[in-house]
Amino acid sequence: MKERFRLWSRAQDASPPRIAAAKAPRAAAISSASRRPALPRGVRIYAVGDIHGCVDALDALLIRIANDVKSSPIRNWRIVTLGDYLDRGPSSREVVERLIKLNELNCLIALKGNxxxxxxxxxxxxxxxxxxxxxxxxxxxxxxxxxxxxxxxxxxxxxxxxxxxxxxxxxxxxxxxxLRNHYVCGDYLFVHAGLRPRVALRDQKEADLIGIRQDFLRHNGAFEKFVIHGHTPVEAPDVHKHRINIDTGAYATNRLTCLVLEGAARRFLFSDTPLPD
Structure with a gap:
């Protein structure tokens, strides 16, 4: 698996980028009506928040993903990026190049952002x-x-x-x-911005999937699937009963967040977590 990530040799050989301090993710209880949402057995997803031209943070996070796959091997794993690859950060072109290489390795599902x-x-x-x-x-x-x-x-x-x-x-x-405007796997829906409440997934408009904000964020009810999204920057992963926001404002904080999903388990990787010696 390490061979796959030699594409990022520059990042692997360099010192980790200097990254602004950020708060640790807040603890939050996650509840569901009957059972905790889960992926199909034997599948692991690495969901990555808004990148916004921050190639150093992306490279650092890819190393952590590679190390995670190596330390805990699984045959069926994929990276789902939630959109907004361009603008704000200094390296939009380089970010797109990284994603194209990942796509060529058949381990990427790239979603569309506004x-x-x-x-x-x-x-x-x-x-x-x-x-x-x-x-x-x-x-x-x-x-x-x-x-x-x-x-x-x-x-x-x-x-x-x-x-x-x-x-x-x-x-x-x-x-x-x-780019896709959403992706479904098991009990999870991955999308850039969110959904129009009380509208079936098949009837959602792309403008909402990539750009909705307050109508979605203020909705406390359930959706057809548990939603993993970005679009609205937060200081730390924002965990709610029916959704998780993983856009931690990489262009401002240099902290890019990855939510790791496997079965019913959830955990996080961050671009600024020190690598082991």
């Missing part, structure tokens, strides 16, 4: 840069090698979009276009 749809939108309609820019667009474009000053951003949106379309690798564009 930030991940901006690239096609911007290329098709350059003026949307003015809407995208406050959400971290400049960091993404710079990571792909664009010089925003010489291109006149944000005053020359068309020139900016044309240059971005020229330099964006086809495999990156294809990867982002083919």
């Amino acid at each position: 930030h991940d749809v901006w690239l096609d939108t911007f290329i098709a309609n350059p003026e949307t840069f003015r809407e995208w820019e406050p959400w971290g667009a400049s960091a993404t474009l710079v990571s792909y090698g664009l010089d925003l000053v010489s291109l006149g951003a944000p005053d020359r949106c068309a020139a900016l979009a044309a240059e971005f379309a020229r330099v964006l690798p086809r495999e990156h564009a294809d990867f982002l276009r083919n």
